[in-house]
Amino acid sequence: MTHKIAILGASGYTGAELVRLIATHPNMDIVALSADRKAGMEMAAVFPHLRHLSLPTLCKIDEIDFADVDLCFCALPHATSQKVIRNLPKSLKVVDLSADFRLRDPEEYAKWYGGAHDALECQAEAVYGLTEFYRDEIKGARLVAGTGCNAATGQYVLSPLIKAGVVDLDHIILDLKCAVSGAGRSLKENLLHAELSEGYHAYAVGGTHRHLGEFDQEFSRLAGRDVKIQFTPHLVPANRGILATAYVHGSAQEVYDTLVKTYDGEPFIKVLPFGEAPSTKHVRASNFCHIGVVADRIDGRVIVVAALDNLTKGSSGQALQNANLMLGEAETAGLMLAPVFP
């Protein structure tokens, strides 16, 4: 059976990545693509790398007939997404890529996003989209909230360790590097080549990044008590990729065994041989996440590193993986593309 797919925000980075992936999906047909400023344009004009595909013209959201759609990906900015999703037919399956439905507690949402939520009834029904940890709930969900890309990378490293109780919950540091496409395609001054290239900087320093809301929610749930980690992201002059380095207190062998056991059989999460560290180069443009465990020279300290591509496993690939589950498709359909190397 072929599923009819709409992508809202198709003129952005994650929207284009969804189109790239779905183009190889055996049972999905793209019937509508939306844009805002670029409405009326052909995808080939906005994204020449997709020129080989036959695609609908970009249109405004209100021009789409959702009665003719089985599943809608929503790749719109935060806050816009909730205003759009609350007006979609309640029978329509939706995978949202924004931050709007990730936090279950409306007070936490208001704290991290600076205001009240506009679609609380949708927020209440949304399932958190970290596939490997919410697989059964996602299969039965109508609305799935894609995770933050930094948040996904950090959770792939830390969630199994926190759940198994093999690390000191009060001494966890997560140091993360994110490529520029993580900030989206709209023009921002600090993302101009002259201001970004040949330099790196930390941002949201001091525990102010909004993905801490996701970490607090998920890590505290797994531990059964409040867990607060130290987290600093850095912007690096690369196009794609996230590398997260966690510093934890525990036994390196226990940490390694826990990760190997947790991800045994997972199609996309690969734990490297003990002592090896991953690179964004080895997961680029793929849905894979590589995790490496290294013992520190200080006894009882462990370094765990994860690499994934923010536009695939960190957003659009994850979204497609979840959509496959919601539609009863093979979870890996359209997603087994090998990483692009070098």
Ligand SMILES: NC(=O)C1=CN([C@@H]2O[C@H](COP(=O)(O)OP(=O)(O)OC[C@H]3O[C@@H](n4cnc5c(N)ncnc54)[C@H](OP(=O)(O)O)[C@@H]3O)[C@@H](O)[C@H]2O)C=CC1
């Ligand atoms: N980039 C990443 O690595 C990740 C992104 N996300 C999230 O996914 C979502 C999309 O991100 P990304 O693709 O990077 O963003 P982009 O800025 O690249 O794209 C945004 C898209 O939304 C459209 N849009 C903007 N404002 C409106 C509006 N008011 N009404 C309708 N459409 C609008 C834009 O249309 P137009 O260009 O035509 O104006 C464009 O298609 C965001 O919520 C982001 O936080 C999540 C994880 C990772």
Ligand SMILES: CC(=O)N[C@@H](CCC(=O)OP(=O)(O)O)C(=O)O
């Ligand atoms: C470089 C950069 O700006 N990265 C983004 C990551 C965005 C992301 O994961 O997604 P959401 O915006 O959907 O939360 C950031 O740290 O905010």
